[in-house]
Amino acid sequence: MAGEVIEIKNLVKRFGDFTAVNGISLSIKENEIFGILGPNGAGKTTTINMMLGLIIPTEGTIIVDGYNINKNPAVIKEKMGLMTQETVVDGDLTAQQNLEIFAELYGMKGKDKEDAIDYALDEADLTNFRNAKAGSFSGGMQRRLNLVKSMLHSPKILVLDEPTTGLDVQNRVSMWDRIRKLNKSGVTIILTTQYLEEADSLCNRIAIIDHGQLKAIGTPGELKRMVSEGNIIDISLRFEDIEKGEKVIKQKLKMDCKVVADRISINAGKEDVKTLSAIIAALEKEKIPIIAASMHLPTLDDVFISLTGGTIRDELGEQKSNASKVMWRR
Amino acid sequence: MSNIITSTLGKAYILYKRDMLIFKSNLRANIVRTVLFPLIILIFFSNIGAVAHNVPVGVVNMANNANSYKFVQSLYATSSDGLFKVVSIPSMSQGMSEVNSGTVSLLLVINPTVGTSSESTGILAYYSSPDASTVEGILPTISAVASEFYSGLGSRSIVPINAQPQTPNTEFAPTLTSGLSTNYEDFLVGGVIALVAVFGTLFGGGFTLITDKQLGNLKALLITPLNRSSVMLGKTIYTLTLSVISTLLVIVISLFFGTTILMGLVGVVWIFILVLMLTLGFTGISLIMASRVKKPEIYAIFTQTIALPLWFLSGAFFPAASMPTWMRVISTVNPMTYAVDGIRDVMITGSYPLSTALPQIGILALFAVIMLGLAIKLFKVQIA
Numbered sequence: 001m002a003g004e005v006i007e008i009k010n011l012v013k014r015f016g017d018f019t020a021v022n023g024i025s026l027s028i029k030e031n032e033i034f035g036i037l038g039p040n041g042a043g044k045t046t047t048i049n050m051m052l053g054l055i056i057p058t059e060g061t062i063i064v065d066g067y068n069i070n071k072n073p074a075v076i077k078e079k080m081g082l083m084t085q086e087t088v089v090d091g092d093l094t095a096q097q098n099l100e101i102f103a104e105l106y107g108m109k110g111k112d113k114e115d116a117i118d119y120a121l122d123e124a125d126l127t128n129f130r131n132a133k134a135g136s137f138s139g140g141m142q143r144r145l146n147l148v149k150s151m152l153h154s155p156k157i158l159v160l161d162e163p164t165t166g167l168d169v170q171n172r173v174s175m176w177d178r179i180r181k182l183n184k185s186g187v188t189i190i191l192t193t194q195y196l197e198e199a200d201s202l203c204n205r206i207a208i209i210d211h212g213q214l215k216a217i218g219t220p221g222e223l224k225r226m227v228s229e230g231n232i233i234d235i236s237l238r239f240e241d242i243e244k245g246e247k248v249i250k251q252k253l254k255m256d257c258k259v260v261a262d263r264i265s266i267n268a269g270k271e272d273v274k275t276l277s278a279i280i281a282a283l284e285k286e287k288i289p290i291i292a293a294s295m296h297l298p299t300l301d302d303v304f305i306s307l308t309g310g311t312i313r314d315e316l317g318e319q320k321s322n323a324s325k326v327m328w329r330r
Numbered sequence: 331m332s333n334i335i336t337s338t339l340g341k342a343y344i345l346y347k348r349d350m351l352i353f354k355s356n357l358r359a360n361i362v363r364t365v366l367f368p369l370i371i372l373i374f375f376s377n378i379g380a381v382a383h384n385v386p387v388g389v390v391n392m393a394n395n396a397n398s399y400k401f402v403q404s405l406y407a408t409s410s411d412g413l414f415k416v417v418s419i420p421s422m423s424q425g426m427s428e429v430n431s432g433t434v435s436l437l438l439v440i441n442p443t444v445g446t447s448s449e450s451t452g453i454l455a456y457y458s459s460p461d462a463s464t465v466e467g468i469l470p471t472i473s474a475v476a477s478e479f480y481s482g483l484g485s486r487s488i489v490p491i492n493a494q495p496q497t498p499n500t501e502f503a504p505t506l507t508s509g510l511s512t513n514y515e516d517f518l519v520g521g522v523i524a525l526v527a528v529f530g531t532l533f534g535g536g537f538t539l540i541t542d543k544q545l546g547n548l549k550a551l552l553i554t555p556l557n558r559s560s561v562m563l564g565k566t567i568y569t570l571t572l573s574v575i576s577t578l579l580v581i582v583i584s585l586f587f588g589t590t591i592l593m594g595l596v597g598v599v600w601i602f603i604l605v606l607m608l609t610l611g612f613t614g615i616s617l618i619m620a621s622r623v624k625k626p627e628i629y630a631i632f633t634q635t636i637a638l639p640l641w642f643l644s645g646a647f648f649p650a651a652s653m654p655t656w657m658r659v660i661s662t663v664n665p666m667t668y669a670v671d672g673i674r675d676v677m678i679t680g681s682y683p684l685s686t687a688l689p690q691i692g693i694l695a696l697f698a699v700i701m702l703g704l705a706i707k708l709f710k711v712q713i714a
Contacts, residue, residue: 052553074555082553088546090348092355101351104344105554133355149550 005030005157005188006051011060013046013212020046022212023060028157033179033189035203037196037300039308043212044192048159051190052082065156078106081155085162087142091135095126095145098134099152106153120148140171147178157188164198176202196300206300208307215307224298227306230270232299235279236263236292245288252282260305268295338559345551345564349538350571364530364576365583368522372587375518375647385414385468388434390425393442401440401479408475414468429456436465438472444480452480464648519584520674521646523577524666527605528612528641530576532633535565536616540626543712558711566613566702573609577602592680600676600687607694608669612637614701621710644670665697 006028013021021043028034038044049055051062053073062069064076089098099120103113121127124144129137134145151158160179164172179202183189193199199206200220207217216223237245239262246264249257257266268275276295283290353360389405391398402416409416417434419425425437437456444453453476457465539561542548551561581591581598591597616633623629643657644666653661661667668690675682 054549054552077553077555080553082550084546084549086546088550090352090547092352093348097351101344101348102550102554105341105551105556107555 003030004028005065006190007061007063008047008051009061009063011047011050011062012058013043013050013055014058020212021050021057024209024212024214025060026207026214026217028188028190029205031183031186031188032204033183033191033202035199035206036190036192036209037199037206037304038192038209042209044209045161046212047209048082048161048190048192052080052159053077078153079156081150081153081158083147083150083158083160083163085165087139087146089134089137089142089145089149091133093134094131095121095124095134095137096130098145099149102149102152108153116152116154120152123151124148140167143167143171143175147175151182151187155187157190158182159190161192162194163191165194172198196304200300208304210308216303220300223300223303227298227302228267228269231268231295231297232302233266233268233276233279234263234292234294234296235266235283235290237283237288237290238262241288244286245283248282248286248288249279253279255279258305258309262291265302265305338557338563341556341560342563342567345556345560346567346571349535349564349568352538353568353572361579364526364579367529368526368580368583371522371525372515372518372584385436385464386417386434387414387468387472388417388419388425388428388437390419390422390437390439392422393440393444395442397479398440398444401476404475404478405438405472408471413471426456429458432458436468436472515584515587516589516678517674518647519580519587519589520677521641521644521670522584523580523601523605523673524608524644524669525637525641525646526576526580527573527609527669528637528666530572531569531609531612532616532637534569534572534616535613536569536620536633537626537629538568539565539617539620540623540629543624544626548711552711558709561711562617562705562709565617566610569613569616570606570609573605574602577605589677591677593676593682597676597682600682601673603691604669604672604676604694607691607698608665610698611665611694611701614698614703614705617705618708621708621712640664640666643667646670665694668693 004027008027009025011021011024012019024043024047036044036047046055050057051064051069053069053076056070065079067075069076090101093101096117099117100113103116108116118127121130124141124147126137126141126145126148129141134142137145147163163179164175167175176198179189179191191199191203203220205217205219206223208215208223216226218226235245235249242259242262242264246257246259249255249264249266255266255268257264259265266279273295276293280290280293387405387409389402391402402418405416414436419428419434419437422439425434425439428434429437435457439454439456441454455465455469455472539548542551581601591601593600615636619629619632623632643653643661643664645653645661646666672682672687672690675686
């Protein structure tokens with residue numbers, strides 16, 4: 001790990017009365033895979049759009065590879081690539097034409113351009129389909145074309161906005177391999193994802209953002225140790241028993257716990273498995289049926305619960321149901 | 331500075347090339363879409379013929395005898411049906427100038443000799459060709475009224491004179507300034523060219539900008555080193571190309587329908603100049619709206635609300651002279667009117683002197699400058 005490739009200081013973005021990003025400062029090191037986690041609407045995409053120069057920050061500075069984004073946006077754009085959540089290719093154009101347009105927009109000419117396109121088509125296993133319309137490709141082929149398109153100008157930094165959302169298991173695993181391979185070749189990768197296990201296995205460091213603020217930053221290990229040095233106990237109960245169960249654990253056992261939907265999460269610290277038996281015994285004594293119980297080392301899911309007060313999926317679900325309400329109203 | 335200009339032009343060209351490649355990849359559908367509308371309009375409207383309503387009819391009573399007086403009274407009475415309205419005009423020369431300016435569609439001249447001798451030519455009816463189909467619709471009615479008073483004349487009671495005046499009357503030799511060509515189809519073509527150009531414009535660059543925005547392509551393009559001017563310029567050139575293509579297609583179709591362009595190839599050049607000036611103005615409108623609207627549906631509603639009324643008020647279907655005053659006012663400030671008038675002069679009058687061309691093109695140029703100026707000020711590149 002060398003020096004810092006991106007430095008963000010006191011970044012603020014307001015849209016009217018709404019503050020989407022509220023004073024975020026962080027730095028991203030050269031050649032790391034850096035994850036940005038947070039529920040929808042937390043400010044991830046706004047932060048990324050500011051790094052890419054797509055929107056102008058209300059306050060704060062972003063320095064990319066020594067250049068200030070407000071002063072040298074063009075230089076920075078040459079250094080950065082983006083693959084969005086949605087697959088973006090021109091379906092009416094051939095794979096070759098799709099790549100040509102972007103190569104030319106990045107100022108490539110002649111043999112450089114042709115070499116870059118040949119290499120990209122090869123990387124995406126699309127050499128045999130270069131003259132077929134991208135609209136006729138399968139989802140996986142389009143995604144691969146999208147990835148090599150965003151890598152065409154060999155950016156130093158590649159931003160991947162939920163790169164695996166909507167992919168099946170095989171395609172997801174092969175996408176992870178591609179990401180690791182790119183990183184090995186020297187590309188710094190910034191990744192947002194809603195899959196915590198994906199962030200856990202891919203990222204060197206992770207920033208957790210909620211309500212436009214940076215809640216925590218560190219390696220997955222550091223983040224987990226923040227929650228607990230030891231174990232976490234999860235008890236699942238019937239929904240109507242949750243309140244009663246929480247009372248038992250807090251008052252009778254004098255243990256600290258958090259309720260997440262139908263689950264009680266207890267920080268057991270360095271205690272051993274006996275604690276789990278004690279909790280189960282206490283609940284049975286009160287005739288509260290237990291659906292499931294487990295004891296495990298903290299995961300990023302636990303980190304997320306302790307920092308944002310909900311699981312990443314709860315919040316996603318909430319967002320989605322709000323969105324559908326809005327649609328009905330129209 | 332010159333570096334920025336070269337790079338802006340270069341990037342605009344790449345964006346233009348992309349839009350054209352997409353256009354080409356759907357070539358057949360795009361051509362059918364462009365051709366379908368003018369085809370339908372020409373097939374239907376040129377066969378239907380306009381229904382006359384309150385057609386202004388001027389009467390010059392040179393005879394001034396009892397019979398002619400009764401005839402005019404009877405005309406007034408018949409006009410209450412709403413088919414035409416009668417205006418009394420004192421002199422022949424004033425009557426002719428009103429026909430030529432379109433204030434009246436038909437001028438009836440009652441000569442003193444009418445009905446007095448068997449060599450009488452009857453009542454002369456002057457009209458100019460843009461009004462031909464309208465006038466031909468009301469002539470039988472007027473003819474019927476006339477035959478009540480001038481029975482001896484039979485079918486010659488009304489002598490229509492339009493294209494080539496028969497036996498020029500020595501005293502009142504009518505010279506029609508417009509109207510060598512006489513059918514409604516020819517009249518319509520000018521309006522259809524203007525409409526297809528404007529619709530092509532609204533569904534050209536502006537529309538692709540919205541779909542680019544919706545599909546995420548705009549975001550993908552904007553993360554490359556690309557500025558706002560390149561996007562605007564690229565979309566503008568693309569739009570102009572589309573309007574040239576669609577104008578060419580409409581001209582070819584109308585030639586198949588038997589329309590002629592009296593000014594020939596020079597006329598085609600004039601038509602393209604008029605269409606491009608008109609298109610530039612509407613490109614400005616479409617860019618502003620496309621950059622601020624998120625959904626193609628909403629964009630389509632806005633643009634149609636603007637374009638359709640402007641089209642109807644441009645005299646594309648019927649002469650501006652037949653509109654009520656409030657519509658005529660809108661028609662005079664409507665840039666499309668000047669393009670339609672100009673195209674029509676080129677195609678069916680056969681002369682487009684600079685004294686007509688410069689003011690018309692000037693107005694269109696002013697419209698273009700204002701709209702593009704507003705676009706430069708109001709155009710926003712938003713990613714969502």
